Amino acid sequence: MSEKKQQVSRRQFLNYTLTGVGGFMAAGMLAPMVRFAIDPVLQTHARGEYKAVAEVDEITTEPQRFDWTIDQVDAWYESEVTKSAWVYKDEKDDIIALSPVCKHLGCVVSWEGSGDYPNEFFCPCHNGRYYKDGVNVPNTPPSAPLDVYEHRIEDGTLYLGNAKPRGEA
């Protein structure tokens, strides 16, 4: 024991105890509520599966839009939502399936969507443009190439999975 006694006054002792107990109770009350509120950030989301989208012989060298539906589970609400892809064959005869979601701020792009820009994807929201391979045209708003769908071909049918970003072009 040290020589000089650490004096804790009755008032201090009560203050500490009350703050401690009060803090403990407040924390016990708030912890479940805060965890409840931030749950969407911490939930893991199931990966989308591959879905049949088109027959391979329909696909040409000209980008065509194909739509398909997926079952979406939005908490307590289940619905079918439509997804789309721009699909074509490149010079090497490889199938390319591009996401139509603009990399600027998320509008939807169309192949030759503007008469002024033939042979390009065009986004009407802020005149974003992409070359046929999906790479963004420099000095237009988008800052990255269009996402590419993972794809698989089985028995002449094209299946698409998730759209993946391509990294910087």
Next chain:
Amino acid sequence: MLQKIYDWIDERVDITPLWRDIADHEVPEHVNPAHHFSAFVYCFGGLTFFVTVIQILSGMFLTMYYVPDIENAWRSVYYLQTEVAHGQIVRGMHHWGASVVIVMLFLHTLRVFFQGAYKKPRELNWMVGVSIFFVMLALGLTGYLLPWDNKAYFATQVTLEIAEGVPYIGEMAKTLLSGDPEIVGAQTLTRFFAIHVFFLPAALFALMGAHFILIRKQGISGPL
């Protein structure tokens, strides 16, 4: 750090007298359970307030998931209770708290009644207290419908029939509550939700404010 922030604000707006006035005052010996254990009966008012705070907080958080729509209300409650982390606890706090708050309120009222603490000059605060009691019952009643399960539905059906039983204005009162003369449905749920989450809490805050201001003004009643 905290002390510095406090000092910075206090230097400019002099907040010390504000909270001193609220938090720092003598507790008379006769209401202090450390002196007379039987003085614990004075705690019921504070406990009522404490549980009310829990109700308000847990209710606010429940509203992050709950939807007042007949197609989705039950499913959203089911989802928040089974799929969301701690959903069972947060809903449980609100569910059980709704009963506990009324028990506490009742015990508080009994203490005031049997001590005669409602006598002059505190009659006004007794009336405010009775209003709080009715607002609290109404909160329990309107909240009970919100999960939109069978129990909620038929409890509300019964409530509406009781309202209809009032002489002369009964039918009108029922339609006003349920939003439709015949159907207990979509409009009943949205109405009860609005009343439960906005109108009654607003009334409750106003009444509690009045209750506490009156207590500070008049002080706690003397020993028996």
